[in-house]
Amino acid sequence: MKAAVVRDFTAPLTIEDRTLPEPGPHQVRVRIEACGLCHTDIHAARGDWPVKPTPPFVPGHEGVGIVEAAGHEVRHVRVGDRVAVPWLADACGRCDYCVTGWETLCLQQHNSGYSVDGGYAEQALAHGDYVVPVPHGVDPLDAAPLTCAGVTTYKAVKVSGARPGSRVLVSGIGGLGHLALQYARIAGAETVAVDVTDEKLALARELGADHVIDARTQDVAAETQKLGGADAAISLAVSSASFQAAYGALRRGGTLVLVALPAGGKLELPVFETVLNGTKVVGSIVGTRQDLAEVFRLHQLGRTRVIRESRRLEEVNACIEEVLAGKVSARLVFDLR
Ligand code: NAD
Ligand code: ZN
Ligand code: ZN
Numbered sequence: 001m002k003a004a005v006v007r008d009f010t011a012p013l014t015i016e017d018r019t020l021p022e023p024g025p026h027q028v029r030v031r032i033e034a035c036g037l038c039h040t041d042i043h044a045a046r047g048d049w050p051v052k053p054t055p056p057f058v059p060g061h062e063g064v065g066i067v068e069a070a071g072h073e074v075r076h077v078r079v080g081d082r083v084a085v086p087w088l089a090d091a092c093g094r095c096d097y098c099v100t101g102w103e104t105l106c107l108q109q110h111n112s113g114y115s116v117d118g119g120y121a122e123q124a125l126a127h128g129d130y131v132v133p134v135p136h137g138v139d140p141l142d143a144a145p146l147t148c149a150g151v152t153t154y155k156a157v158k159v160s161g162a163r164p165g166s167r168v169l170v171s172g173i174g175g176l177g178h179l180a181l182q183y184a185r186i187a188g189a190e191t192v193a194v195d196v197t198d199e200k201l202a203l204a205r206e207l208g209a210d211h212v213i214d215a216r217t218q219d220v221a222a223e224t225q226k227l228g229g230a231d232a233a234i235s236l237a238v239s240s241a242s243f244q245a246a247y248g249a250l251r252r253g254g255t256l257v258l259v260a261l262p263a264g265g266k267l268e269l270p271v272f273e274t275v276l277n278g279t280k281v282v283g284s285i286v287g288t289r290q291d292l293a294e295v296f297r298l299h300q301l302g303r304t305r306v307i308r309e310s311r312r313l314e315e316v317n318a319c320i321e322e323v324l325a326g327k328v329s330a331r332l333v334f335d336l337r
Contacts, residue, residue, distance in 0.1 A: 003017075028069065034063075034143070060112065064084050092109075144308075146295050173193050258282070269281065
């Protein structure tokens with residue numbers, strides 16, 4: 001089977017022919033139909049973060065496909081089902097985090113496309129209990145971006161405390177941000193969208209953003225303060241400077257939700273203002289299997305729109321350059337059918 005492999009953090013990915021993996025007792029083998037290119041895959045391929053994957057590895061944590069083989073202990077999915085293989089490849093299932101709805105914080109977890117091989121391949125192994133069924137009527141090319149960009153921003157909007165009448169700033173209208181904007185609107189919030197390309201700002205308007213700020217030419221904090229400040233700001237841009245701007249956009253009692261993970265990302269907080277303003281700063285990492293099921297359900301109900309373009313897996317290196325150059329409409333998805 002064909003796979004795109006990271007062999008070295010400083011070299012392009014290589015397309016290789018690998019032997020078909022056999023599932024263990026608790027695993028399924030998924031024939032991948034589609035896998036999105038998340039900016040995290042670029043961080044993985046370049047070894048951007050303090051905890052690095054070990055080459056050679058296959059990136060991809062937005063894999064969607066059909067279960068082709070299942071181990072004898074697999075119960076909740078069957079051969080023929082369409083499933084998503086998300087970032088949370090598996091967790092221990094027993095620790096306090098796992099049993100209280102915070103499995104994404106489990107210390108024993110594995111991650112697809114990072115610590116275990118992911119979806120940039122014709123076939124992928126996954127844990128039968130951690131794949132999430134994709135409901136009928138949801139296009140696999142839509143399901144793929146929902147599997148990370150969707151679930152991550154759905155969770156971030158929940159964590160932000162967005163509610164009807166609140167004002168939520170979304171910084172970065174890329175793969176994650178274009179969905180964050182939609183979930184904030186579903187939550188009933190007034191939305192402020194921030195980006196640095198004309199295409200993304202136009203997309204934000206098209207998706208119904210109430211206010212649009214161009215961070216190249218406008219002061220994000222000052223413009224948002226003119227509106228009364230943001231109750232929550234969700235940081236999705238791969239830029240430390242954008243975190244600072246999002247912090248400055250908050251009103252008193254506001255919440256900054258950190259999601260983007262730029263290499264060496266730093267945020268300096270002024271203690272005095274943070275205390276006096278009662279500001280909250282919170283990190284948010286992907287979402288649970290339940291969050292993803294809710295994301296799929298919302299999409300099935302027609303409440304969300306996934307903006308994406310299809311590509312061939314062989315184009316992976318050119319696709320990475322496209323994302324880094326900001327030339328992508330929102331998400332690139334490898335179509336492996
Ligand atoms: P992306 O490249 O698709 O989107 C980034 C967007 O930010 C682009 O639209 C870009 O134009 C915009 N941008 C760049 N500089 C900006 C600035 N100064 N102000 C405002 N906007 C700016 O990336 P993505 O796939 O959406 O991922 C975003 C980040 O989130 C990555 O760092 C990724 O690793 C991270 N991520 C985190 C989680 C998590 O669970 N915390 C999950 C998935 C991805
Ligand atoms: Zn991702
Ligand atoms: Zn656990």
